[in-house]
Amino acid sequence: MSEIKLVFTGSLGAGKTTAISTISEIPVINTDVATTDKAAQRKEMTTVALDYGELSLDETQKLKLYGTPGQERFEYMWPILIKGALGLIILVDHASADPLSDLALFVRYFKPYIEETATVIGVTRTDLGVEHNMQAYHDYLQKQDLQLPVFTIDARNREHVIIMIQALTAMVEFA
Template sequence: MEWAILFVGPVGAGKTQAIRTISDIDVVDTEADATDETALLKQNTTVAMDMGVMLLGAHDKVRLYGAPGQDRFDFMWDILLEQSRGVVLFIDHSRPNPVGDLAHYMEQLTRRMEGRVLPVVIGVTHTDMGGPANLDVYRDFLGEPASITRRQAVPVLETDARNLHDVKTLLLALTSMLDMNERFPARSSAGRGLHA
C-alpha cells in the first residue's frame, strides 16, 4: 500500500515542520529566502513542495507532500492534489483572520478538486500565540460537511507541528477515513471519490 497525503495551509502554519516531524527520511524541500511580505513572517518559504515519507511496514508507506502557502505558487496545489488521497489543512490560529483562511482554503480545495472527493482533516496551529483556542469556532464555520468531503464532518484538532504525537494523531484520523472508504466503498462517490 502506498498513499500520498497533501499538507496545505497559509505561510507559516506548520506544513514543512509537520512533515519534518513525522518523516522517516530526510525531507526534500524547495525552501528559498522569502522576498515579499512573507519575509515579515519567516526567513525561508516553500516555493514548490516539501516531500517526506512515513514508513508503515515492510511494503507500506505514506508519501507526505507539502504545498506552498503563498497563492502565487498555487499551481503546485493542482499537481500535488492529483496525486493525493487525502488532505491535511493547517490553519494558523495566530493570524488576523484564521476563519477567513479556513474559508479560503476550503473554497480553493473544492474548486481545484473538480468533483473529486477526498478526506480532509484540519490542524489548528499556533494556539499558544493567538487568542483563546476555541476549536468550535472552526467547527461551527464548517457546519454541514463540505462538498469536498460529502456526508461526514471534517475533524478539527489542535496541533503543534513540532510534536510527533500531534502530527501522528492528524495522520491517524486521515488514514482511518481512507481505510473506512476502502472497507465500505458503497458510501464513497463514483470514480475516485472518497469522503471524510
C-alpha cells in the same frame, strides 16, 4: 508495499514544512527559499514548490507526504500536488490575523477534492496566547456542509502530527 499520498496545505507559517519534517523518516526534500515579498516578511523562509517526506506505517504501507506552498502566488503548484492524493490535511495558523478566512481560502480552493478525498483540519500555534476557541472552526465547516475532524496540534510535536495522520489514514481506508 502500498503507498498512500497525503497532501499538507494551508497558509504561510501554518506549519506544513514543520509537520512533514517532524514525522518523515527520510530527510525532507524541501524547496524553501528566503522570503522576499512584504506579506511574508514575518517569516524568513517560504516553500516555493513543495515539501516531500515519507513515513512507513508498517511493512505494507508507506505514506508519501507532500506539502504545498502556502502563498497564493504559488497556487499553480496546488493542482499538481493534489493529483492522486488520498488524504488532505489543511493546517490553520490559529495565531494569524484571521485564521477563519485562511481556512476558507483553502476550503474554497480544494472543495472538489474535499468532497472526494479524506480531509482533516489541523489547527496549529494555539499555544501562542490567542484565545483558544475551536467552536468557530466547527461552525464555519458546518455552514459549508462539511463534516471534517478538527485537531488542535503543535506541528513540532511528533505525537500530535501522528495522531492526526492516523485518523486521516483510517478515513482513507474506510472511504
